[in-house]
Amino acid sequence: MTEAPTVLVVEDEPQILRALETTLRGAGYEVRTAATGEDALRQAALGLPDAVVLDLVLPGKSGREVCRELREWSQVPVLVLSAVGEEREKVAALDAGADDYVTKPFGIEELLARLRAVLRRALPATEPVIEIGELRIDLEGRAVYRGGEFVPTTKHEFGILRLLALNEGKLLTHRAILREVWGPAYQTESHYLHVYVSQLRRKLEPDPARPRYLLTEPGAGYRLVDPTARVG
């Protein structure tokens, strides 16, 4: 990216908004601000930012609703600001299409890292073979290799791995994975998912009890990461 990416910060607490605006500008972003969900949607429609930092608790339209309406016409990356006690709302926002979240009070290094990650993922990835650490996932050949060795996978195992690999580093909710891999009728059957994720870890992880690739976000979902390169 040659020019500074634009970030739209949506937060109704004026002091947090001011501190975030100053910090993100200092980190080299172009910053726009909105104090309500309605204002955020209006600003996004006038000129799409490169990413949205979205508080969950807003007067009027909630963060989740803003997220859903944005997703109707845009794939702009959304990073949700959440707090302890708002887990249900957070998962609902992720289900509605948010890309990731940080929990208040967050440190700015974490925020900047997550922001860089969602911006990077927004770039189109078209390669038919995805390499993540020691894993090599051949999307066309429907094959998985670990350290050069072929790992047999079932249809659903490969489906989960493919989806997570295409969204490397991104948190995917249970509901989203079930919907993509099994179909909309299965999106609440998360026990299937737990079983297949355990099986995948047995096949892919050096130590399935201490996963390094396929990470659990408690109460939210899973993400596939490259353990050899930390996020950010």
Add this chain to the structure above:
Amino acid sequence: MSTRRLLTGVVASAAAVAAVTGAVYAFRSSVPVLSLGVLYLFAVLPIAVFFGRAFAVAVALASMLAFNFFFLPPVHTFTLLDRRDWLALVVYLVVALVVSDLASRARRRAGEAEQRGREEALLAALSVALLQGGRIEDELGRVEESTASVLGVPAVRIELGEPSAGGPSVLALRAAGRTVGALRIEDGAPDPVARDRFLPALASLLAVAVERDRLEREAIEAERLRLSDQVKTAILRAVSHDLRSPLTAIRVAAESLSSPSVTLSDDDRKRQLETVRHESARLDRLVANLLDLSRLQTGYSEPRREVVSAEELVAQALAELGWDERIRTELPPAPLLLEVDSAQVERALVNLLENALRFSPPESSVLVRVAAEDGEAVLAVLDRGPGIPPGDADRIFEPFQQLASDDGGRRAGRGTGLGLAIVRGFAEANGGRAWAEPGPGGGASFAVAFPLVPSPAGVER
């Protein structure tokens, strides 16, 4: 037996004997007169059934005498010539005694059945009343009244629990081996049959009702505890949210000052430092509010009252808030004196101002107006916010009221709702009052008022 019933019996008996005598007289030409004597049974039988043994015997004797006097030779004398006539008399007497005995037994049975019926109806009515959720204390009066009528005494009193004093007129109410209470008979002697039959049933019923009352009280207590737990959870949630907002701003601003990935201009560094300072003060106020509220609720907030001017209080509150440029003031021509705890009233004003600033659009101003009205100094804070929903003007002064419309955490975040509760608490502790009303040009007006202290004489204006 009542005089009226006695009189009726005498008249009926005489009429019966006279009627049968007339009938015998009418038939005497066609039927042998001796066989007509049996007709007198028609007089004895109904009298025995309706009026009992004494009347039946009297009617039997009278019938015999009438038959003898009018029809048996020698006619118009009471002399009995024939032994057969004696036999007839004995037959009448025996019939009279047997029938009257049968009839009176039947009457007693009927009375007893009626009594049982009354008892059962009472028990049924009582169980319905007690089991439909009526409180046992509310039903006792009616139970006592009905019990007295069943036992045939003027009045009884029912005491639940262990009887306070014994005595012959106190009957224990026992069920399942436990004493439920006592029945005190104020006057008269109860019908022993009814007493022995009715009291155990009454005791069982009362035992069930007492037990049900106890369970209900336990359920209410459990519900109260559950609610207070819910309130505590809501408080913790709201307080943790309110603490986290300033903390987030402080952490972001502070970390940006030392982060290698963030480059700030001098102005931006000042802005971030200002945020840290401002939000630390807000955290401090929030903690103070929590303490104030707990002191107000436990009664540890005895005000230290002194005479102070209203504008002094406003000035202190504005200084505490850091001279926010959005706040305008309107003061009266002459200073108004109050006798209040200045720290407490200042905190009330700070809370009102914070509330107004929070709910006002960012560019609009907030007005503090001090005025004398009807012997009171009124300190009002007027904002241009969304105003107060109709009917909520009083409710919003209750602690944690902002939590009431929790819709999935969306509005639970709009503050703890501690501030206004503290405003009212401190206003009232200092002899004043606090209220809210629609602002004159939209928005809301929140005010506190305290009695004016007269200005000292001889002040030059």
